Amino acid sequence: MTLTFPKAHGGLKLSRRKLIKAGGAAAGVALGTGLGRYVQAQSSEPIRIGFQVHRTGIGASYGKWYEKTTTAAASLINEMGGINGRQVEIVAEDDGTDPGRGAEVVEKFATQHKCDVGFGTLFSHVVMGSAPRAGELKLPYYVVSEGHHVASGALNRYTFQPGITDVKSQVISLAPWIAKNVGKKVTMIYPDFAFGHDHRDYFSAAIKAQGGDVIQLIPIPPTESSFTKYFPQIPAETEVIYHVMVGPAVLTFVKELGEHFGSSHPALFGFVDSLEAVDFKSPGLEFLEGSYLWEAYPRFAGAAPSAHDTFYRSKVGVDAMGASISDAADISTFSHMFGCWETLFVIKKAMEASGYKGPDDKGKLIEATEAMTDLAEGNEHPQGSKVFNGRIHQSFGHQNITQVKGGVADVVYRTTIEEGLYEPEADYTGMAL
Numbered sequence: 001m002t003l004t005f006p007k008a009h010g011g012l013k014l015s016r017r018k019l020i021k022a023g024g025a026a027a028g029v030a031l032g033t034g035l036g037r038y039v040q041a042q043s044s045e046p047i048r049i050g051f052q053v054h055r056t057g058i059g060a061s062y063g064k065w066y067e068k069t070t071t072a073a074a075s076l077i078n079e080m081g082g083i084n085g086r087q088v089e090i091v092a093e094d095d096g097t098d099p100g101r102g103a104e105v106v107e108k109f110a111t112q113h114k115c116d117v118g119f120g121t122l123f124s125h126v127v128m129g130s131a132p133r134a135g136e137l138k139l140p141y142y143v144v145s146e147g148h149h150v151a152s153g154a155l156n157r158y159t160f161q162p163g164i165t166d167v168k169s170q171v172i173s174l175a176p177w178i179a180k181n182v183g184k185k186v187t188m189i190y191p192d193f194a195f196g197h198d199h200r201d202y203f204s205a206a207i208k209a210q211g212g213d214v215i216q217l218i219p220i221p222p223t224e225s226s227f228t229k230y231f232p233q234i235p236a237e238t239e240v241i242y243h244v245m246v247g248p249a250v251l252t253f254v255k256e257l258g259e260h261f262g263s264s265h266p267a268l269f270g271f272v273d274s275l276e277a278v279d280f281k282s283p284g285l286e287f288l289e290g291s292y293l294w295e296a297y298p299r300f301a302g303a304a305p306s307a308h309d310t311f312y313r314s315k316v317g318v319d320a321m322g323a324s325i326s327d328a329a330d331i332s333t334f335s336h337m338f339g340c341w342e343t344l345f346v347i348k349k350a351m352e353a354s355g356y357k358g359p360d361d362k363g364k365l366i367e368a369t370e371a372m373t374d375l376a377e378g379n380e381h382p383q384g385s386k387v388f389n390g391r392i393h394q395s396f397g398h399q400n401i402t403q404v405k406g407g408v409a410d411v412v413y414r415t416t417i418e419e420g421l422y423e424p425e426a427d428y429t430g431m432a433l
Helices: 016-022 060-079 099-112 124-136 167-181 194-208 228-233 250-261 307-316 334-354 359-370
Strands: 002-004 013-015 047-053 088-094 117-119 185-191 213-220 240-243 267-271 292-295 327-331 386-389 394-397 400-405 408-414
Touching: 047 060, 047 099, 047 334, 060 088, 060 307, 060 334, 088 099, 099 117, 099 124, 117 334, 124 194, 167 194, 167 292, 185 194, 194 213, 213 228, 228 250, 240 250, 292 408, 307 334, 334 359
Parallel strands: 047 088, 047 117, 185 213, 185 240, 240 267, 267 292
Antiparallel strands: 002 013, 292 400, 386 394, 400 408
């Protein structure tokens, strides 16, 4: 671990080992938590952002890339001068993709690490287990999850989702295209927890509004390792298999689905969650040819990427094919990890707008975040422009439908922001701070 001190102090870098050798007490540095503290003589301490990361558990493949992206964004922010003249320190804690541990991590951020905000939680059941504690501790908590839990009003005034869209918005915008171009009789295969339930509930309603119907629901435990036994439940009259799976067995799921159907199968529309961190050219995935995917941020850069897409990929270490620039076999979770990048820049913007100086300004930070509206596409928001609704603490943005051809997914339709808008179901701004 290396601590980078502000430029005013010569940009000094000290490794953990060197600090320990120097004598933590004498140097005014406390390393008991493994985080490092700035000496009291310095002009200011860093902004501490508690990063709740899924390093282990079913979210580990995402956690790995969420961490890479977070590190890259924080480094860029520090190169830009930090936030309000203070450097950013990322304080990472593994929650094991577990809601109970998640709540414990949030408490550590607030009481032990003295973090200014919490950030980065992905899996929806972990968000649901963690956010209430953040509210109790009055810790501003910025999640990167996609679940509808924030926008539904089920959480609290301290919880936000500004850097990524939610499932309800996604499926509302996609359903008309699916009904028109893929089919109307749908079998849904989804993970049996909060995120999957959002898909079940909101896509079922959205496709019905287009004259379609979900004729079979197949919930699967998120820790399942073999899926063949579920596929006989798919009715013969199915026109579209809508699949959205997560966890370490996603490759097995997609392979076994192909083995079950062979070359003759209903049309496939999947959320790329079923294929995140998976090479589309992996043996056994040939049957995906011609199928459609939802992607928030297309993995493949295409023939004419934007300047900000190229910039973002270079910073997070991902090539034009969505793989690590240092290992082509290491496939990123590209359609989700951008949310960490964009959320950190939202935090930066809100802290600067509120003149945030410390814990006493948390109320101002909440109000500044709620006051945001338009987030312009660019280096800070490379996935695309967004509209933030401060009443429900949720951003709305563009979605992409891609089609798999030759092991690459090309964009065939990009929604407008307006296609994913819905009436707010809550108003957090009326809650006490």
